[in-house]
Amino acid sequence: MIYWFSGTGNSRFVAEKLAELTNDTAQNIFMPYTEEHDGIVGLVFPVYVWMPPFFVSKFIDNFLQNIAPQTYKYVVMTCGDDVGKTLDLVKKHGFAPDGAYSLFMPNTYVCLPGFDVDGDKVRQDKLGKSLARISHIAQEVNDRRKTVEIHEGLLPRTKTYLLGKLFGSFVRDDKRFRAGKCCNSCGACTKACPAGNITIGNGQPQWGGNCTGCLACYHTCPKHAIDFARRTSGKGQYLFRRHAGETGKS
Template identity: 25%
Template structure:
């Protein structure tokens, strides 16, 4: 039977992990959550996976909306799993996904948080030795791959209510945070920011990016801009940018535009 992984990423970390999982279990599609909404899965899959970063101790808004809108009645016996990347504390990052699935009478059979490092450039400075940190996370990923390959279950736990209150407070404001983005004179109108945005929140008007208020705060536009022309509220100027070294902007752009086809 076939497998499928749904992912969401801003800097390429989750896409790279999804590719690694796909290579482990084989016969596996990789589909972006950002540009696929309201899908119905009639085909029965052996495994259905989700890979995404933890945002404010929860899941990105687009992940929440994507899973809420999914229909997958023919996959009640499927092995559902998730890997949530995080830089600090995973919080409810897996528990919220499990709650969304339980509302569809589906249980998350396996879920693990994979600590990499915090790359939310608004609040953190990117580490200088990130390659070593990536190598370390790859080693931590290995037993997760084996568990997914062999369909091992684990316990996800219950939602922490206080953390969820914090999450709900911030997740509802994400889409409007792009009003605080600035574009300086070094912008050359290359359009890379538009191409890598996983939710198509950017248009080029007069050769300059304009934001449409469907932002996920994934930082793709800031991190991938070759001129470092895009910044946020005076908090990101001069900071080191980070994107996964194995995920080019071209690959990210192409992957984020793949459409799910229920064949």
């Protein structure tokens, strides 16, 4: 079984492609948990500010700490650039993978100054190389390799344990979201939120305080009406499904 979490679709694509190449099943972590692992458990998720998303950590705490010792376990972390010490945090939550991999995918984080979605060339390059990387990981999994192939980047401990802790709570503070006047109450954000954290009230989206910072609402809004902390105005949007045709074209 491959469990996945995804906001804008990158990690879902990776998980479903891995399932296809390894003859496995991919399942959203918000679906009812199943213990039918058939000797292998994969976990695929995006890295947020050099840390696992809150709901991924919670899923590990609730379900993946007591996997049978003989089970082959692996993790794939999608990232725009690097993962810092995310793997260490995964292990601290009780999931110690035999194989660990990072995979560059288009950037989606736009909440801080200087952060934006990738330009066309960078996005196309990442997606173009993604299938080859996924195929490599799938072969490693099929061979039950015990391999660590992750890009921690520069100053990984500083990024995860200092900047990650500092900005993690900021990213999850959904009181900072606002919908502008161009919002037409279409409800696209409510459907996009993987945590079911958004409702429509008084003609505007309302965030319920259970946010993981995936920004699916921001990237999905067809009117580009959603803003975070007045820091995302004029920045780009990205959803995997809009660019799926660019995969494998490196």
